[in-house]
Amino acid sequence: MLPSPAPPLLRRIPPEAWVGLAWCVAAAYPAVLLGGSARYHGGAAAHGGLAFTLADTAVAFTGAALVRRLPVLSVALLLVAAYTETDGWAANTQVPPAALLAVYTALGVITATRPRRSSRAAFALVAAFLVLHIGLVNGATVGIFTGTHLGSADGAALLALLAWLVGRSLRQGREHARALSARAAAEAVTAERLRIAREMHDTVAHTIGIVALQAGAARRVIDSRPERARQALGEIEAAGRETLAGLRRMLVALRQADGGAPDVLPQGLADLDRLAGATTAAGVRVEVRRRGEQGPLPPEIDLSAYRIIQESVTNVLRHADVRDCVVSVDRRTAGEVSVEITDRGRGRGGGADRGAGFGLAGLRERVALLHGEFTAGPLPGGGFRVAARLPIPVGVDG
Known part of the structure; x- marks a missing residue:
């Protein structure tokens, strides 16, 4: 059996690694995460310093590890990590869209690979989080409804919707490809069954016709002309052997799994004289x-x-x-x-x-x-x- 080709490099990276990488990219830019309101003291963010960031990272990596097994819990942990890392509870502070990069990635992965129920639950959780967060921020405006401006949380909601739509598109494309592959496999199986049926019919039908005629002739003359009956029985034996040889050739061809040439030659026009002789002997x-x-x-x-x-x-x-x-x-x-x-x-x-x-x-x-x-x-x-x-x-x- 030929080895299967290795999948592309991007497909060999597990979804958990993509989610973890998205968190690392977001955490590497604290100024972006804190929406420009970060205050540094000796290189550490004012919300708790390096230890706080490491704790958030541990929570985020736990969520990344659960993205395929417990998708809803995974999204919940990633939301908690992003919310605390950006001081989301602080007054007049919205969660910047960049802080939810790991959430978008997880949401897209879940939508593309997990059951639809999990995808809808994960998206509903993200939407509920953002709506509640906007409501808790003092003086926050929802730009997509008021038409005044597009706030940070509003942009995060749009990006979450975009991630869900991209995952849904990937899922539909994969399902369509699977359906096409299954249909092609079914058509190939049907074509192979028809080919085998044709070979069986063409191999056996001719011999059965000769055997039936020769057996009838032998039955009619077995008493009056025993030598003619013996000749007919000989023709029946020859036809039977030829059919067995043809069936063996067919089985050998079907058993060829390596694509090599069979050890017996298939029938062809070179056998035409033998076919004519057997038919002539049958009458x-x-x-x-x-x-x-x-x-x-x-x-x-x-x-x-x-x-x-x-x-x-x-x-x-x-x-x-x-x-x-x-x-x-x-x-x-x-x-x-x-x-x-x-x-x-x-x-x-x-x-x-x-x-x-x-x-x-x-x-x-x-x-x-x-x-x-x-x-x-x-x-x-x-x-x-x-x-x-x-x-x-x-x-x-x-």
Whole structure:
């Protein structure tokens, strides 16, 4: 199994570290934190000095550590740390927006990664804190409502709303990406199931048709012509072995987990003569006509061309009520291979019923996946025709 690529560096940093870093950035500028009203005594802030800041930092780091496990408590601790660090209880002092940088970061992380209930609770807590804080400040004005000015706490509220919206946008983008990935995975599984179903049908249906005809012939002549019955049983054995080999090739291909080449070659147009011989032995003579240079083909083109012929010959064998058919493989046009299978039989429904079931539908899917053209239908003078044109990708060698 191939190793998964490492995520980008920014994604390898845990959310707790981002919140802690945001607190450190805010705490590194006490003049900004205190809104320009800080008073220093020997390098320490008047609210309590370095020891007070270290205590607030410990509370903030505790909140950062809980951002994923207990998101609401994390936001509460960060609010307490920012409120006390900026002397939020002092009269006429609003909490500056920069002081809540860690709160914004935590709110964005929670909204982007945690359940919606936690996100709403965290945002409500921040909004309630700011509203109460504005109400406790003497002479404070709420600029976004009065139109007079935008106070510090007002700006903090706007930044908190912005952080919540950014987190919500990131969350929606991640959910959309997950939905697209799940849908792509489901489509890939469905396509693989259809491919396996087509392979199973094309591998088994032809052999079952031959086995049924040969078994019926053996049953009718087992008493009068035992040598003919033995010959029919031999054809049944050969067809069964060929089908088992085909199933083994399919299972080997499905088990290839490293993308390497399987230890057995897939079927292709090189097996066409053997297919014609087995069908002829079952009672329908197959005339193979090859036109143009019959060189190697890409594996998927080679296998699909063979499966189209195999399924069509099987339909002739089962439904056409005819003694022969013609298979043509045309390589005269550069960049494509064309196959055509025709018969002059009528069978049940004059051949019109041969489009029912899974066989021709599977062939249409095969050709569509290879961007080719497929037609199947009765001929004007009686009989049935199946034709497909498969383009060969430019620069792809067999």
